[in-house]
Amino acid sequence: MQTTQLARGPVNGADELSIELIEPPDLPPVIRLRWPDNATVVQPARFKAVAAEIMRLLASAVTVYNQHKARRL
Numbered sequence: 001m002q003t004t005q006l007a008r009g010p011v012n013g014a015d016e017l018s019i020e021l022i023e024p025p026d027l028p029p030v031i032r033l034r035w036p037d038n039a040t041v042v043q044p045a046r047f048k049a050v051a052a053e054i055m056r057l058l059a060s061a062v063t064v065y066n067q068h069k070a071r072r073l
Contacts, residue, residue, distance in 0.1 A: 001022065001023065001024045001025065002022075002023040003020050003021070003022055003023070004020065004021040004023070004064075004068060005018065005019075005020050006019045006020060006021055006031070006060070006061035006062075006064045006065050006068075007019045007057045007058070007060040007061035007064060008057075009053070009056075009057050010053070011036075011040055011050055011053055011054050011057070012040050012041070012042055012046070012050045012053075015035075015036040015040045016036065017033065017034070017035060017036075017054060017057050018032075018033075018034040019031065019032070019033050019034070019057065019058070019061040020032045020034065021065060021068065031061075031065070
């Protein structure tokens, strides 16, 4: 099984979001979003910044995924 990291980064201090492309040999590929084991707690004043960081990581993952697909064509 091939795993490609599409994006990874902090979302609120020590909490980290990891986005991976999983390509099993005999099944269709899937995207795995790996969140922290515990809930991510955010002060209301920091919510906007944390949400923006999560969106940045997701956008980065989409870009890397599209590049990965283009190389395979």
